[in-house]
Amino acid sequence: MCLAIPAKIESITDGRADVDIRGLKKRIGLALLPGAQVGDFVLLHAGFAIQRIDPAEAEETYRLLEQTGITVT
Amino acid sequence: MGNGKDSMTLAHGSGGRLSHELIEGIFRKRFANPILAQGDDAAEFGIQNSEFRMAYTTDSYVIKPLFFPGGDIGKLAVCGTVNDLAMKGAVPLHLSAGFIIEEGFALDRLERIVDSMAAAAREAEVDIVTGDTKVVEKGGCDGLFVNTSGIGLIPPGVAVSGANARPGDAVIVSGTIGDHSVAVMNARHGFGLSGDLASDVAPLAGLVAAMLAVGGIRALRDPTRGGLATALNEIALQSGVRIGIEEQAVPVRPQVRGACEMLGLDPLYAANEGKLVAVVEAGRAEPVLRAMRRHSYGRDAALIGKIEAGPPGVALLTPLGTRRPLLMLEGEALPRIC
């Protein structure tokens, strides 16, 4: 359920954001993420930004993944 | 829920498994004859006192919208039939065109469509030599439907069929997949994606000629409805072989991948109108690839897998290194959101 994909906000006007999806452009609703800013990565679901994606957290999770297997013998 | 059992559904026309069951269950057994039994994109038969053989095919075109980025129903109708001939290794010669037009259809739109057919025919070096027009009352059809039939000549020595794949052969796709399907779906449903999305509709006879000049071509198929996955399954069934495909080797443009991710679609099942998949003798794979990449419709050609021994079917090597079956399309592919 709930397919959502990363999109990058390129501009914001009147409660809508123009986003980039792997080179495609789409206008999406910002009502659910009013604090979003140009340059943010957001999760796009059914035409709305529903959450921010935090690149630092993505890196941190991946770093933890990379250390995997070492703690288990 | 019984929907598919006693009347036609859209899934019967999707190009997937139900389409195959329809053809087998209704048409093939009633029309039974050895030429029909070949099961390729075009029928092949001999000509008296000639070393050449004939390829003959027909296809009807219904598409919404009639005009889409990259083409229109007219270009599609010429290229689709030219490509079906080319997939037999034939040089396309002559086409027929039949139109079913709804009362009230604007003449200037008809002119645009016919202009585009003429341009596509010029590019494919075929003539449209006969035709027919029927007008039906409003509601009798949706705007305009086109049927084209085509004949072509198969030169001596060329033997291309979906039944010819052998273990060890290489599997090549001529370029990026999914472009047509995504561009048309975005235009049809108004999904609001803008940017570099266009149908790949193109006549492939020239590309095929370049490939045949290198040699070693065993099977060709254009992965239209049902996509690459279905075309590969057809070859696997016809030849009685297993096909191993590497998912990451299959070229997909980033924009098409993005649209597919947004809409929950699988590019492997997305329709193409200007691509082909080829089974090539292993030793000729490299020169064939080089020849393809020199051609404008084969620039992104890629080796995507090989023919294996084993029970007929297609196995996909996922990016994670696992192998899973890749089946034919089931029903009409719809966007998945929620």
Place this chain on the structure above:
Amino acid sequence: MSGLDLEKYRDPALARKLVARIAALATAPASLMEVCGTHTMAISQFGIRGLIPKAVRLLSGPGCPVCVTSLGDIDRMIAIARQPGVVLATFGDMVRVPGSAGSLAAARAAGADVRVVYSALDALRIAVEQPAKQVVFAGVGFETTSPTIAATVIEARDRGVGNFSVYPAFKLVPPALEAILSGGRVGIDGFLLPGHVSAIIGSRPYRFIAEQHGVPCVIAGFEPLDILEAIALLLEQRAGAAGASVQNEYSRSVPEQGNPDALKILEQVFQPVDAMWRAIGTIPRSGLGFRPAFARFDAARLFDIAAAPASEPDGCRCGQVMMGLIQPDQCGHFGKTCTPSDPVGPCMVSSEGACAAWFKYGVTA
């Protein structure tokens, strides 16, 4: 995408390390439920079942919105679509789902104006462009989707659009998990929790699962490494002495508090109501209905259509599949009389239904 590299969450070498870690932890059989249909899809698409030890069983849960939409709701949506002057706008997911007689696709074939949209905003646009039509949006989905529709309803109100309404058939995830756990019929050793529902509701609404039922929980992303990591974390929780908790593997998109702005909009428009889950039954306060202030957008009220009582097809075991009681191939219809192009039950219709995912990706237990 510069600045955000998620491709590496598919790295095969790292996947092998994670699988080794899972293998070392899988000392006893474990049944883990992936609640979300998009997880079901990803697990099948990447062949994850074939990668992990047989001792770890992955069960599909109730997280396919169109699979759990009740027959009555589908029948009423079809009846609304058949009304003259109505445009029924829907996500593609719903189009083929069978009601008790036909589907929206069948209604469209018979002349109804059924349109596939990507967003409720697209349905609102149709309403603005065609003021003579009544545009009804088929409101299905979980907490991820319902806020997008609430926001669209607010926009319709603010713009004074009078010909737009929503048929509310929304579902809530935590009450369904409560129902599965209190049913007590299935031993679930851990929940792979839905990442995008959690992006809205955060991690707190799941605490009762760990605290009251003692079942480990991990909120997971949708890349293969996310899923493998979540499986490993669930098995570690089970093996550890600290007891069950709700861990968050998907922290890049799931803050602990979720998305408070989205929740506020959701609560402004909708309120919890008892809801009927297809093939499962009624679950208290597991759905959403319109609040009185937004009643004029409620298509269920605007179109007063009573659906005849309907029953599921004979032998269909979708309910048991969605409750984690059986695997799809344990149903007698699976792959024989029930296929995606000729489905018997809802789990075979939606491409993310457990049965459809097993069929399409050739999964066998």
